[in-house]
Amino acid sequence: MSEIKFISENKINIGTNSKILLRKFTRPSTLISLGLLFLIIFCALFASILAPTNPYDLKVVSILDSRLSPGDKMLNGTVAWLGTDGAGRDVLSAIIFGLRTSLVVAISSAVIALIAGLFVGLIAGFYGGKIDAFLMRIVDIQLSFPAILVALVLLALLGKGIDKVIIALAIVQWAIYARTVRAAAIVERNKEYIQAASCLGLSNSLIIWKHLLPNSISPLIVLATLQTAHSISIEATLSFLGVGVPITEPSLGSLISNGFDFILSGAYWITFFPGLMLLATVAAINIFGDQLRIILNPRVNR
Amino acid sequence: MVIKNLLEIDDLNIRFMSDQETVNAVRDVSITLSSGEVLGIVGESGAGKSTIGNAIVNLLDAPGEIVKGKVIFEGQNLVGMDDKAMRTIRGKKIGMIFQDPQTSLNPIMTIGNQLIETIRFTKDIDDVSAYNEATELLESVGIDNPKLRMKSYPHQFSGGMRQRVVIALSLAGNPDLIIADEPTTALDVSVQSQILELIKSLCKKRRLGVIIITHDIGVIANIADRVTVMYNGSIVETGLVRQVLLSPKHDYTKSLIAAVPRSDIKLKRFQSIDFIEGNTHRNKRINLDNHWLGEKLNQKKSAKAISVIDLNKEFILKNSILFKNRIYLKAVNNVSFDINKGESFGIVGESGSGKSTIARLIAGLIKVDTGSIKIFDQEVVNNKNRGEVINSQRDVQMIFQDPYSSLNPRMKVQDIIAEPIKFYKTASDDNMIIEIVSDLLNHVGMSKADLLKYPNQFSGGQRQRISIARALASRPKILICDEPTSSLDVSVQAHILNLLKDLQDELGLTMLFISHDLPVIRQMCDRVAVMRKGNICEINTTENIFNKPKHSYTKELISLIPKIESVN
DSSP states (O other): OOOOOOOOSOOOOOSHHHHHHHHHHTSHHHHHHHHHHHHHHHHHHTHHHHSSSOTTOTTTOOGGGTTOOTTEEOTTSOEETTOBOTTSOBHHHHHHHHHHHHHHHHHHHHHHHHHHHHHHHHHHHHHOHHHHHHHHHHHHHHHHSOHHHHHHHHHHHHOSSHHHHHHHHHHHHHHHHHHHHHHHHHHHHTSHHHHHHHHTTOOHHHHIIIIIHHHHOHHHHHHHHHHHHHHHHHHHHHHHTTOSSOTTSOOHHHHHHHHGGGGGGTOTHHHHHHHHHHHHHHHHHHHHHHHHHHHHOTTOOO | OOOSOSEEEEEEEEEEEOSSOEEEEEEEEEEEEOTTOEEEEEOOTTSSHHHHHHHHTTOOOTTEEEEEEEEEETTEEOTTOOHHHHHTTBTTTEEEEOSOTTTSSOTTSOHHHHHHHHHHHHSOOOHHHHHHHHHHHHHHTTOSSHHHHTTOOGGGSOHHHHHHHHHHHHHTTOOSEEEEESTTTTSOHHHHHHHHHHHHHHHHHHTOEEEEEESOHHHHHHHOSEEEEEETTEEEEEEEHHHHHHSOOSHHHHHHHHHSOOSSSOOSSOOSOTTSSTTOOOOSOOOTTTSGGGTTOOOOOOSEEEEEEEEEEEEEEEOOSSGGGOEEEEEEEEEEEEEETTOEEEEEEOTTSSHHHHHHHHTTSSOOSEEEEEETTEEOTTOSOHHHHHHHHHTEEEEOSOTTTSSOTTSOHHHHHHHHHHHHTOSSSHHHHHHHHHHHHHHTTOOGGGTTOOGGGSOHHHHHHHHHHHHHTTOOSEEEEESTTTTSOHHHHHHHHHHHHHHHHHHTOEEEEEESOHHHHHHHOSEEEEEETTEEEEEEEHHHHHHSOOSHHHHHHHHHOOOSTTOO
16 A cells, blocks of 8 residues: 555645636637727726817817818827717717717616615515515516616616616616526525624624625626626717717717717718727627626636 | 356546536446446545446436446446447446436426337337336336336325436336436435335346445445445445455545444444545634623523413415315424433424424514414514514524535625624624634634635535534524535535534533434434424333334334445
């Protein structure tokens, strides 16, 4: 018989997790989407510095520059790399500023919806029974209407303005978060550490806050990224339909609709480039969300 | 005819390689098996016993690989054999029985079709003779009315019946060797003994070679002819069951056998089990007079810690708007008992007997339907005064079965144990909390260095120690242990049971101990209640329950305990 090494029971396996995480993070698809995402956010944050011109400064914008093709020089000497629109605004600058509006609307509505959904989902998952049934029926009703329809009706009621769009988008989205959190919360609620906590005499709100919330939140991280992309496109649709953000603060959607009148007369760039940007943004966020799902899933260890 | 060397494993080495580490799961293992013989492979989790079973039939999970060694079955080396050739052996020459009968049967096929399919796969016969053979097989594994049962689906069978079907399936190809991996672990004790009896008789009747892989020494004692003890990938001892179990040679075997709770006599502690978790000694006793745990411990005068009268609890199995269409399960049916202060009271019963429900009712985790529960003479059922209830419930703390889900994975050990202290404000400042927490950890046999770790960095036994420390942190007077060791290895179980005994001694705790495992109950409890289907059959002192059982069900349970002492 060979020599036997007797190990004690407390063999610990630390360090390997962070290694796997790092390896997952450095895969090409993750890095590319992450890079693109950073670029987009960077552009949006520093729009006023990065943009060649300020498209909303009426002193600079001249009607004489209208509908220049990509690469032409404007009156003040700057080159309009992506052309100009019907009012003589530089499309590149408009996109960079529009990106900012789009992201602000999408992210803030996602955050509001997440908090509301988290609250409802945790309550429903923790208490179960009638409370759960009641809340989930509201969620069902909410989800049975097409998101765009609900948003349209809400905006018709609320009126125009960025804040109104954010509220409308949050109302459209909270139900998805609520349902996801509830599912996670029900699984956690039946685990013994929750029972141990109630054995200690902790109040329900404390149990929800300290024990249930931290353990139910991880599926939301992925959902929130994907939903942000979703709300960018809903917002773009609303703006395209003319009920979205006000004309003074155009988003990618309103830029697309702005150029729609000229698309048949050959000035494709006014619509095309904002559309391309919208596609790139949504795709980057979606791919990143997908990668995040793989990274956070402990079962995929490749 | 006895084939001398039906299976011969020679110098088998298996390793699992990953980026982080290489695990030598099996090292230099040699085993021989003759036909008509039952060989038991016993060991604790991680010993490599299942890996050997899988390696024999080439079912090693990636990244496992056989580094060297031979598996010679009927003169053929199975190592390195290609999949096609292996398929003619697996299922036909070698049958397999797995742990969970729930998952090893296809839920959407009738038992009959599954049997016929397997028979036709192994033999070249038509449907009618396959059908006849299937019914014969079902009959031979002790299923009544085989013709009728052929049409049933797996969910229409109980766990034990399902395992019989799995055995019938493994016999379908008329194999020479059966590998049974924990065949009775998921079953109740009464079913377990029937299944073991069946495997044993089939082995003798059909001249099969059987390898039983198990963690349970009681199973080995019941069924095996020879036993191989494994530890950490290597064989430490092989021999006749009688010889190995009654006069073990190796230190590991000795401590493993010492750790198995005995059902014949009550020992004060488990002795000589320091082999495995050797470094978890508690270095001092708790003296209640000057210890934090004893502070303000207002001694209750009542002699009865818990008094339960006519307790009832129903669960709705099938809901319906019409009341008469609802189907209820009476989980607890008119149960009454008293637990005296400082006593260890056991509740024993098979799964579904309602014993865990009682624990949860007393701990206030689920609502009582009717009846009364008094904790130190304080009624807690339907008591409008919330303060009184919370105060009483605080005296009762629970230790749960599954150490992997009973600790919040996102909290540090320090915060987990400090939670009740902070909540009840029983410490004056943060430094004192840390001091108390590390002292408690020390008393459950863990070190101060563990304070900042997360639960996933610990083994099952260590997590259970943390759970115990958390329960103690609210200064309970009653500890409810709901199957506290049933998911732990036997040596770890012995350590945890010793710890609970010590703590009870030192703190004068009252204990309600719930288990399906009679020997564990025997070691832990002063008095025992035997439960069946929501009713209490018998309450008596442990000595009387085990030596002079009155109720027929108790007698049956006692007679079914697998005993090491009764090796044939």
